[in-house]
Amino acid sequence: MNDSFPTVQITLDGDVVDHHRPYQPFKKIPIRLFGTNKTTDVDQSRKPYGRRTVKTGNCLDPVRGCSGGRTNHGLGCWWGCYAKEMSLRFHRLFDIPVSMILNETLLSKDLRRLSTDWVRIGVNGDPCFDWELTSKVVDLVARHDKIPVVVTRFWEFPDGDVLALLAEAKAHLHVSLCAFDPPVFREKRLRVMYRYHELGGTARLRLVSFAFKPDDPLWAVQNELAQHVGVIEQPARVMRSNPVWSRLDSDRYAPHSSYVTGTADHRRLTAGSLYPLLLQCVTGCADCHHQCGTRVPVDLE
Numbered sequence: 559m560n561d562s563f564p565t566v567q568i569t570l571d572g573d574v575v576d577h578h579r580p581y582q583p584f585k586k587i588p589i590r591l592f593g594t595n596k597t598t599d600v601d602q603s604r605k606p607y608g609r610r611t612v613k614t615g616n617c618l619d620p621v622r623g624c625s626g627g628r629t630n631h632g633l634g635c636w637w638g639c640y641a642k643e644m645s646l647r648f649h650r651l652f653d654i655p656v657s658m659i660l661n662e663t664l665l666s667k668d669l670r671r672l673s674t675d676w677v678r679i680g681v682n683g684d685p686c687f688d689w690e691l692t693s694k695v696v697d698l699v700a701r702h703d704k705i706p707v708v709v710t711r712f713w714e715f716p717d718g719d720v721l722a723l724l725a726e727a728k729a730h731l732h733v734s735l736c737a738f739d740p741p742v743f744r745e746k747r748l749r750v751m752y753r754y755h756e757l758g759g760t761a762r763l764r765l766v767s768f769a770f771k772p773d774d775p776l777w778a779v780q781n782e783l784a785q786h787v788g789v790i791e792q793p794a795r796v797m798r799s800n801p802v803w804s805r806l807d808s809d810r811y812a813p814h815s816s817y818v819t820g821t822a823d824h825r826r827l828t829a830g831s832l833y834p835l836l837l838q839c840v841t842g843c844a845d846c847h848h849q850c851g852t853r854v855p856v857d858l859e
């Protein structure tokens with residue numbers, strides 16, 4: 559334990575946190591495959607719910623942590639970052655992204671055992687903070703005949719060379735955007751996505767959707783985002799303590815079904831799908847026949 563780190567006093571929506579344990583950056587560890595309660599529907603003892611640790615899965619993190627965690631009053635992204643919330647429970651300084659260690663032998667061992675044909679890259683942090691490392695990981699995943707699916711907010715953009723490498727490896731880029739994002743933020747990311755498409759890559763806009771109050775002008779922004787081709791809708795799961803809550807139509811929100819217990823989660827509320835014609839990301843990935851849309855050809859025109 560490093561006593562030089564300050565003890566951070568944070569309470570998340572009524573959660574009791576241990577104020578005496580110091581918060582520390584993520585430790586650098588080898589990049590391995592893992593699962594989460596969302597992506598893996600049973601744990602290693604075959605129990606569907608109530609599990610503590612899901613050991614197997616098709617997820618990996620080249621980078622843990624994300625400086626986007628500083629946004630939205632420290633909640634991280636407009637919807638409230640689930641990864642940041644979890645990291646705080648483990649006393650990690652989420653806002654400091656830390657690159658992990660690529661040991662090709664170890665990761666190849668995991669990839670050879672994996673039965674699914676795709677790998678999610680980016681769960682407990684945003685891979686965009688180390689594109690050099692992320693592109694090496696993408697290349698390794700592709701060499702094992704798996705589709706690399708990179709989930710990012712593009713806080714840092716890949717340069718042209720990296721973009722070409724990702725396209726060569728047939729990586730799918732999933733870029734999360736929402737109507738709360740400022741116009742410049744959205745436009746810059748869409749430009750890179752279209753550029754990636756020109757290079758022959760697959761880019762998907764993960765539209766994090768909100769049910770705004772009826773006359774809110776953000777409806778028009780969100781509807782316009784939904785017009786892009788190849789959009790996946792991801793209905794936001796929002797806590798009442800989130801500052802964006804005041805813009806939302808609370809009558810349309812109901813508890814989300816917890817990925818851990820299978821029962822109603824009264825802390826995070828969802829309005830469900832608002833654009834039924836879009837691909838939706840409302841289930842655990844293990845149940846989702848769209849597989850995050852990676853099997854559907856995209857045509858961003």
Ligand code: SF4
Nearest residue numbers: 624626627634635639
């Ligand atoms: S970009 Fe992703 S990891 Fe970073 S704060 Fe936003 S939701 Fe969290």
